[in-house]
């Protein structure tokens with residue numbers, strides 16, 4: 001046995017939650033409430049991850065409408081959550097439990113605003129018809145993690161902080177252990193367990209151009225390597241974001257009409273939107289205004305507002321950096337905005353934002369937006385803001401059923417690690433999904449699972465030894481990772497170049513194979529190596545799904561497939577709603593399309609539901625609100 005394994009510490013918990021974002025902390029809180037005593041949260045950093053560190057203008061939470069005179073229903077909300085590739089049962093669960101989860105957060109002190117009558121007045125977000133969105137401000141998800149962490153600590157749930165899980169171990173066809181490493185302690189830990197809730201967030205580490213916080217990397221490849229089925233890995237959300245300080249440049253940052261500028265290696269500036277819209281230079285200005293509320297890249301808008309994203313990427317591919325300049329108006333726009341017509345003109349006139357420069361308009365409309373950049377050392381009054389088209393959210397992930405159970409017994413996935421979305425999702429539904437998925441996984445473990453941890457660690461120790469293979473990368477793992485991230489952003493983000501993706505996949509496989517050797521001792525850069533392996537494995541799985549998606553749909557959702565001749569493939573409707581499932585078979589990823597599970601139909605009788613509920617939970621349910 002290698003040196004490291006002779007010293008490995010082994011601990012046992014019936015349930016291990018991996019991750020301390022909105023999903024992980026909620027899973028632990030719910031499990032504790034439901035009486036799970038043998039439980040821990042394992043996190044690579046309690047303050048790391050997307051929930052704790054990301055935000056936006058008005059970070060949105062999406063739930064059933066709870067104000068006003070417009071009717072809403074669970075079924076209608078489920079329908080809004082369904083787009084290409086979404087299963088009806090998980091959509092129904094996310095809709096059904098949205099109000100329950102939202103009120104729980106309110107109860108824990110997250111400050112979602114009410115009017116003087118107690119109504120949670122909402123607003124409309126993208127792909128929403130009912131004004132279901134609400135917000136606790138720019139840092140809604142951070143506030144959620146703080147409230148949930150307080151609860152988890154108050155209930156004395158053990159938090160193993162600073163431990164990176166890097167391998168899921170299985171035994172007798174179910175999950176049985178987690179192998180983790182602490183860089184600080186230079187030690188491995190083996191957690192023997194019967195249930196794992198994977199709440200490791202989105203696999204942010206696969207892209208260079210990213211608005212995920214730097215502390216979020218994810219560990220999706222770990223589930224794929226364990227044999228879990230993945231769904232819709234090709235579906236992502238990309239949009240324009242600043243790079244020095246990672247923040248989406250949506251909302252007022254676009255509506256004040258900044259000048260778009262690209263800069264050559266020799267410092268020459270190009271107002272590239274003017275060249276692109278030479279027939280009507282004001283068209284570029286109008287479309288950039290629409291980016292304010294049509295932020296995510298959308299293939300359906302490739303000839304409308306999403307054309308701006310394509311033009312930004314085209315400048316980057318020429319080796320130019322792209323900036324928003326708030327100091328000067330776009331050249332076609334008159335300083336008194338007299339030639340600004342249509343929606344943009346009407347909006348700026350109505351909001352009184354007719355000042356002579358984008359910066360002055362931004363100060364008028366949204367001064368905190370200016371202060372935010374100042375707080376991060378960027379003065380929009382004096383300097384230009386570098387932007388790119390960045391990955392923001394993974395709509396796909398580990399495939400789950402209506403209890404957020406994966407294809408491996410005992411292994412659940414919740415939050416962004418789980419793939420419950422498809423081509424589109426209403427803004428704010430990701431945060432709702434973190435709460436509903438983790439709650440349902442916790443309830444399933446508490447009420448329906450009989451699994452217990454194995455008492456014999458030997459078979460798992462043998463697997464742990466095996467897990468330390470495949471990390472013998474030559475060269476600097478950070479540099480190798482950066483190289484493949486750059487390539488993925490170039491050919492496998494919102495524009496997908498199939499021949500480059502196939503070549504990238506060959507390179508990824510070669511690099512992974514080159515690392516296939518046993519480790520005799522723990523290298524000092526083990527953390528970087530396990531991250532690199534996860535990145536490369538995840539990239540291979542995502543590429544497999546992207547190639548399959550191009551065959552099934554042509555261009556899809558957030559991914560425009562280039563035809564290799566300067567154009568792109570049109571979207572094809574396959575005639576039914578399909579989910580693309582990716583799974584490792586014989587060392588290779590295989591992606592197959594299956595019809596999506598429909599929204600469950602049929603009349604529900606209270607008495608029947610009540611009987612089944614009592615059977616499932618084993619009690620009358622007078623103090624349990626979450627099954």
Ligand SMILES: Cc1cc2nc3c(=O)[nH]c(=O)nc-3n(C[C@H](O)[C@H](O)[C@H](O)COP(=O)(O)OP(=O)(O)OC[C@H]3O[C@@H](n4cnc5c(N)ncnc54)[C@H](O)[C@@H]3O)c2cc1C
Nearest residue numbers: 019020021022023044049050051060165201415416428431
């Ligand atoms: C800029 C931006 C704006 C957004 N705005 C919105 C919005 O307005 N509305 C909305 O609904 N969604 C929004 N999202 C998406 C939403 O914030 C995320 O989907 C959500 O916060 C993810 O929560 P999570 O708990 O699943 O994962 P995270 O919050 O990312 O947590 C993952 C956790 O796992 C830990 N972890 C990861 N790997 C390991 C490992 N191997 N071992 C141990 N621990 C590990 C991390 O440290 C972290 O604690 C936005 C995202 C971004 C980037």
